[in-house]
Amino acid sequence: MANQAKSMFDKIWERHIVSPETADTPAVLYIDLHLTHEVTTPQAFSVLRERGLAVRRPDLTLGTVDHSSPTTTAGLRGIATAETPQARQILEFERNCRDFGIECLGLDSEYRGIVHVVGPEQGATQPGKTIVCGDSHTSTHGAFGALAFGIGTTEVGHVLATQCLLQRKPRSMAVNVDGTLPPGVSAKDLVLALIGKIGVDGGSGHVIEYRGSAIRALSMDERMTVCNMSIEAGARAGMIAPDETTFAYLRGRPRAPAGAEWDAAVARWRKLATDEGAAFDREVELDATRLAPMVTYGTNPGMVIPVDGRIPASSGDPALQKALEYMGLEAGAAIAGSPVDIVFIGSCTNSRIEDLRAAAAILRDRKVAAGVRLLVVPGSQAIKRDAEAEGIDQVVRAAGGEWRESGCSMCIAMNGDSVGPGKYSVSTSNRNFEGRQGAGARTLLAGPATAAAAAVTGQVIDPRELLV
């Protein structure tokens, strides 16, 4: 019966209810995987200490260091002795993990990296799970058909102490993307176009399920890019039904089920997909065939246009005026040809191996333009090794770019990697907010190919012009 048809979100939600929602109280929702890092946990561990509480399920908790971690070898060597706030924060996190029995892929671990890269890479991120982390880009893990969302530090404490959260069920939104992406158009372009269409609050209060032939055709790396940016449309989470692509990615990963357990898990995961006829509170359509490489011109990810497009004409909109003033860009002008000082390729949005390959395809046999600095920061140490095995590091270095250790780096500019006041950055990260990449930094968000093309030409340019 149609009225019993359930969405994937409904199914996962219902299976994790410890106590149902009532008029007076939210649902008590069980959490299967709690990812932790150094920035949003210290105050939560302090609460546990003050109250004499243990971590209920250290076996369902995994830590790594990313936001504050240095991306240079010199910086890494200095961390144990450095008296910087970043060093103290990292060392305190590693100590908290030891004290509370949580496995931590710390600075010494060859498996450390950005928390949203490490979870999937380790196979800890799996279909059907509820996954939380004190970081808004936790939505990334929804690419596997998990319900994954960011939480604040108080809630980090709740999950540490009880493995549960108090939650009202969000509304649901289907984003249907059909058609085939044109050559040279990436998953980042797809999701930027979506945010441009529905706005930075277009998904507020909703969990998005991405559906349609264009989504099915995406690799896991690409699906993670799409789900990662769900929060930039204001959504609580983004998710994609697991399929053969998902299973092929997970099979053999260190924390994925193995042997008979693997077969049982896949059988379970196959039933997660949204039932035919399930209703969503809202539906949005996007035609993949019409998409182009996208780039932002303003100070939120919704201020975005095709790379061959023009910045909107001045309409007296104070938000647009304020944004263009900050960015030093002209209303009505073409975005192509805008100057670039720094190119950052990295972040939980675009630092996986396929992103680095897309950048390398542009960088190969080319040089970074005079006066431009290129920083390539792999999402994890494992990705760094994989990329080096393919020679991507050599391509980056030969072009004149910097090849770094893994971390959040210049996406959030907490570790010392920052753009500089007034400078233009073309960045594969997720936020172009004022000051996000350091005080006064001017960020243009784009996909890896567009960013690499900006590095070698010194200006915003359609990367397809370099791919012939």
Place this chain on the structure above:
Amino acid sequence: MDPIKRIHSRTLVLPASDIDTDQIIPARFLTTTERSGLGRHAFADWRYEADGTATSHVLNELDPGDYQILVGGHNFGCGSSREHAPWALLDYGFRAVISTAIADIFTGNSLKNGLLPVVVDQSTHRWLLDHPGAEIDIDLEDCALRLPGDREVAFEMEPFARYCLLQGIDQLGFLLAQNDAISAFERQAGSVLSSGSNPD
């Protein structure tokens, strides 16, 4: 946490829409391991020049103690999950934020710290934006906003969060009291739910 029943104060208006958490507290201040003392970094890049001198921003001109209600533009608090944002606003002196929309994670974080997120309709919002410094009343017991001239506007708040704020209790105690239900859930769910965080 002290119970909150009513907030009576003047408003401070920041009319820009989409004020994100990187504006409320820039990421470079997140290296702290404490939750106190963040008020001096609230809106740091709006309040201070690169060399540390104070700007003429309204946040530097008014006495925070007299302006405890922040009226922000649409979609206030979007962006990151950093709870440092409500911590910074509270430490600066704000006790409530009013807008036409307040981002989901920011709302959750605010409710857990006693910063009231109050969502109002567009015409009420317009009035508030047009009357900075208005003396208004937020009544949490009645879920009512009282504006000058006996104008009263109802607002909604998640009932459990409201109950906790009115009583001055935190939500962790409620969750800890669910221990038996959580244990029962874990026994029933067993290996299906818990496979995969750690190897073997």
